Amino acid sequence: MKEGYSIISNFISKKEHLSVLDYCKSDFYNQSDVEYDNKGRVNKIKNACLNYTTFYNLANNKILVAHAKKLLNTTDTLDCYISKFFPMEPNGGTSTFLHQDNYYFRGDNNKIVSCAVYLTNTSKKNGCLRVVPNSHKKGILEHTIESNVSKYIKWIPEENCDNIVDLELEGPSAVFFDINLIHGCYSNNSEEYRYSLAWEYIETSNNNVVPGDRITLH
Ligand SMILES: O=C(O)CCC(=O)C(=O)O
Incomplete structure (x- = not known):
């Protein structure tokens, strides 16, 4: 991947996009999957693809899976690993700030790739x-700033x-993007929700990672 990341558009139909957006706006999630920030705002919904079929279907999108297989140089079945939905709340909601995904699970960056899907237009605002x-x-840098979400x-x-x-x-x-790439988001200082999802693609046969929610794609 040139510079450690690549951007894909035109992977879902307009109809499917609108239907996923409607789902995002609904009250679909289990309270046990919600993680709040220190101001009581929803930060993320965990187990997004494991527990919610609409999101599983998105991770299972043919174009995204084919791109992941190409990046991982494999024809094997893939799993969707550590999936999250970020319904970034208006007026100060957050998802992540600068970090490396692999700081948390220390996997092989040739064997796992991160994918984040932005369902709404995104801007600095x-x-x-x-x-x-x-x-x-x-390599992996020191992560020294306390987050607004959890001590971990x-x-x-x-x-x-x-x-x-x-x-x-x-x-x-x-x-x-490469699991070692530094990335993160601005806060949402607009008046509207900003919806995204993120997960890792990993070969189903690869168990050389820390336990996390995962589900096989087909
Ligand atoms: O899309 C987002 O809001 C954050 C994605 C991200 O940084 C992550 O999941 O590691």
Whole structure:
């Protein structure tokens, strides 16, 4: 992947996009899957693809799965691993700040790839994704900033990141990125919700990772 990430658009029909958006706006989730921030706002819904078929179907999208297989250089069946839905709340809601996914699970970056799907248009104002090109080549950095979500989650200080690129994208868009790539989002300072999902693609046969929600795709 050039610079550690690639962007895909045109992977779902308009009809499917609208139907997923409607689902996002509904009160679909189990309370046990919700993680709140320190201001009581919803930060994420865990087990997104494991527990909610609409999101499973999105991860199972033919174009996304084919792209993941190409990046992982495999024809094997894939699993969707550690899936999350981020219904970034208006007026200050957050999802993640700068971090490396692989800080948390220490897998092989040739064997797992991250994918984030933006269902709404994203901008600096409503919490677009930011990436540090080529940062996946530099190993895992220290994550020293306390998060607003849980004591197990930490962020990388912005001053330790050179040349952050803001990916202001038209939704729906999918961003694939190396699990070592530094990335994160702005807060949502708009008046509307900003919906995204994220997960890892991993070969079904690969159990060389820490336990996490996972489900086989077909
Ligand atoms: O899409 C988002 O809001 C955050 C995605 C992300 O950084 C992650 O899941 O690690």
